[in-house]
Amino acid sequence: MVVVAPRIPYPIGRVSLRSFANWPAASDPLQLAIRSISLSLSGKQALMVTYETFQKIRNKYGYCASWALWADEGETLKSNVGDLTILDPDENADLLAQLKPEFILVGLNISRTLGVEPLANFHDSKPYATDYKIRYALKGTIFWGAYMTDIIKDFDEVSLNSHSKCNTGMLRSCDGNTL
Secondary structure: OOEEEEOOOOOOOOOOHHHHOOOOOOOOHHHHHHHHHHHHHOOOOOOOOOHHHHHHHHHHHOOOEEEOOOOOOOOOOOOOOOOHHHHOOOOOOOHHHHOEEEEEEEEEEOOOOOOOOOOOOOOOOOOOOOOHHHHHHHOOOOOOOEEEEEEEOOOOOOOOOOOOOOOHHHOEOOOOOEO
């Protein structure tokens, strides 16, 4: 994940540096961001995704996006990462209550073309995939259930390091429009 950004449709009170005065120093900027978001959201009612909205998102953006929810691991760290029944509201009655649309996790690009199954992005069960690390990193955090997508769509490359110049033609929205 490259960016963790809150998308909150309601006003939030300011969090000043004084809010952290009594907290131990954090060397990781992400920890400070998590603390800030946690303080900002305390006492706020969570947003709820309806079944209809979930299906619209699934149908329109399902090939390039997903939700930060995974089935529990089994015998190995990678087991059940590709189990998409967790993201099926007809199979998982608690799904909609677990979604947190106020948070958006943004990756750089789709690392490889996935199948035609919606919401499989970030849930790759292939032996060489490392999506299980995202599950491990997010489990038990406020970001569990966040919306996940990639900033660069339709360009599956495991590493963009070989591309030294930015090609703005690669930046497309999920519906194929160039950004």
